[in-house]
Amino acid sequence: MKENTIFDEIYQVVRLVPAGRVTTYGAIAAYLGKKSGARLVGWAMNACHADASIPAHRVVNSTGLLSGKHFFGGDTMERLLAAEGVMVKNDKVVDFKKHLWIPAEELL
DNA sequence: AGCGTGACGTGTA
DNA sequence: GTACACGCCACGC
Structure with a gap:
């Protein structure tokens, strides 16, 4: 490892996201x-x-929209979230703010 | 070395 | 409330 690239930095943070929680691109970017x-x-x-x-x-x-669900291949993304306890409605996370997990705040 | 693009975010009209 | 434009950093050509 120790790639020291922005990619790895992001990967590490995303992997720190606990199941049943979601984060935003801006939160990760801000943490970095x-x-x-x-x-x-x-x-x-x-x-x-x-x-x-x-x-x-x-x-x-930031709107809780599954922007990348289209890249996952249809309902894969929302299905994974639902399996972890995060309900998705109309490509959007239900109670998004409630499930929101911010590294800069939680890892503070 | 420069231009265009991208699973975004925020501000203004 | 919705629509549009700009800004940001990194990668590909």
């Missing part, structure tokens, strides 16, 4: 020190296909 690096997180997630150990399905946008 990137204020508006949300796009970078999305980019890293795109490469997450190389790491099946990364629960990218727990990462949603």
Whole structure:
């Protein structure tokens, strides 16, 4: 490891996300020190296909919308979330704020 | 070395 | 409340 790349940094944080919780691209970016690096997180997630150990399905946008569910292959993302206790309605996380997990706050 | 793109976020109209 | 535009960092060509 010790790639020291933004990708790995993001991967580590995403892997720290507990089951039944979801985080946002902005939260991860903020934790890494990137204020508006949300796009970078999305980019890293795109490469997450190389790491099946990364629960990218727990990462949603600030509106709680499963932006990447389309990339997972249909209902895979919402199904994984539902299996962990996170209900998804209309591609959006139910009680999103309640399930929201922010590294900068929880890992504080 | 420069331009375009991207699973986003925030602000303004 | 919805729609549009700009900004951010990193990667691909």
